[in-house]
Amino acid sequence: MPELRHDPVQKRWVIIATERARRPQDFVFSQPMDNGHDCPFCAGNEDATPPELCRINYPDGTWKARCIPNKFPALRVEGELERAAVGQYDRMNGIGAHEVIVESPDHNKDLPDLGVEEIAAVLRIYRERLIDLSRDIRLKYILIFRNHGARAGASLAHPHSQLIATPITPRTVALELESARQHYQVKERCIFCDIIAQEMQEHRRLVLVDHDFVTWCPYASRFPFEMMLAPRRHNHDFSALTDADLLKLAGHLRNVLRRMKASLEDPAYNFLIHTAPAYHMQNQRSGWGSTITLDWHWHIEILPKLSNAAGFEWGTGFYINPTPPEDAAAFLREVCLDERAQC
């Protein structure tokens, strides 16, 4: 059973994933990316994965996208949450969920290479898993994320996203929730709505704007070409999006990812969705109120991995970004995508 351990100085939790334990010797050789032979995520190899949690099919009955439990989970869904002190340290057993969303039956198609309808199917699976897992009151937060490329931590090349649900609210999310709550308390406005208004007005950090969504390079970007995608109208909950909303989001996300892929030679990147915590959805079902509906605004962070975090970043929490977000946004804005007649 994996273990959650708490550091008393840095006040953060770590998952010690004994189930996927790598012996020290394993580190001497770096892990190669798979080349497509015997890929467990490819069409025809469905038996190689644990039983499917959900899928979305093409009209011919073959699958477009599917969700499966991770075969080597960082957290496990079975059992009661147990907490204990270990001297002055703290531990919990590793209760949670770890799932994989296989985005396409085709090994060689990356997410932005898929059609808008196909990307929308992936987003519908995200929504379905968020709704389903938020019923489990042991889970406090559900993070959906995507690692593309070895530098971004991907260990399998077949296009996929992941979901990890944790029994505590992660520090990064708690900090963002608290900033949003404090801002609302003082101003009675959503901090993200305020940021979007300033970005729309200043314009120079915008990458893509359409009727429903906006993507920009944040004012204090940590990484070159870092982007933030959010709905233009206030909305705290990704899981409340309709099929029509998800189709529009798929088009916007596809456009942004294609810009990045075309202009930066298919860089490694992570994206992650910050939506309302599972405990909020649980409270809502119980009829409890919460300011999260007013002060929180779901968003997607897109983090290209063009440089490596170094000693300074690890030692301070500061980042050094060699590319001003204004330059990065101008560069991405001006990318000429094939599907557009003019640039």
Place this chain on the structure above:
Amino acid sequence: MPELRHDPVQKRWVIIATERARRPQDFVFSQPMDNGHDCPFCAGNEDATPPELCRINYPDGTWKARCIPNKFPALRVEGELERAAVGQYDRMNGIGAHEVIVESPDHNKDLPDLGVEEIAAVLRIYRERLIDLSRDIRLKYILIFRNHGARAGASLAHPHSQLIATPITPRTVALELESARQHYQVKERCIFCDIIAQEMQEHRRLVLVDHDFVTWCPYASRFPFEMMLAPRRHNHDFSALTDADLLKLAGHLRNVLRRMKASLEDPAYNFLIHTAPAYHMQNQRSGWGSTITLDWHWHIEILPKLSNAAGFEWGTGFYINPTPPEDAAAFLREVCLDERAQC
């Protein structure tokens, strides 16, 4: 002039390093490590660097180690600190210091390949720069760190460490200082002394112990083979170490780094020193008291880069560590170093 920018949601500062700006096009090709031709850090090429800040010589008058300003500084030492609002965002101009400690005239000797006396010379330069820069009251914190290998963010192969002094206390340091302060307030004991006592008693996470220093794999290690090195006796201030202390520390650090290098095939890694903040040293000179002398304990974090942080880590601040620190410590403890007769 570089700029410090603050993110209002994630409450962190970023250095937008316009002086070392890389145009978007620069990212398309990855930066190669230099191969030793025309290396500005090699003996004989001293003219290629900015004027030296300090050096330590061999008896024959040639240099053993030297410190120079970074030619492409992330922060600049000239000017007044200016603060401004940018709409709802915050910025400062990038006042600070960014220096390079060249650890050896020899391009191909890495830090653990040097002799104990030579490593001690590097540590004496660390101490000298900490003392000198802490006199500048614009500076709040001075971080000394080392990046080894491209995966750990090193862009030059010649062995060197760096120093960055910031005009604000970095978030990570502020959090650690606050944890230590709170612990002392309740218990009247140093949190690091408590941790060292538990580690010495449990033994299974220890890597190396001698009369003065101890290195262990932290209970909640973020990364495989992460290590923490600290003095066994309470001491808040690295810059107060004597030459004799630094010689002992050099021997201990050399042993630990050689273990890592020998057993993990020279992995990329970062190490960083967390010592008392510059503002504390400034207060002491002014005769002001502070609990930092009682509640803070300097330490060195050693972070091998065997895996990449991925979307989950960026989205949560949680880490998934596939190697329990107990296994990592046992592995490192049992490494047979050439200089030891028995293992």
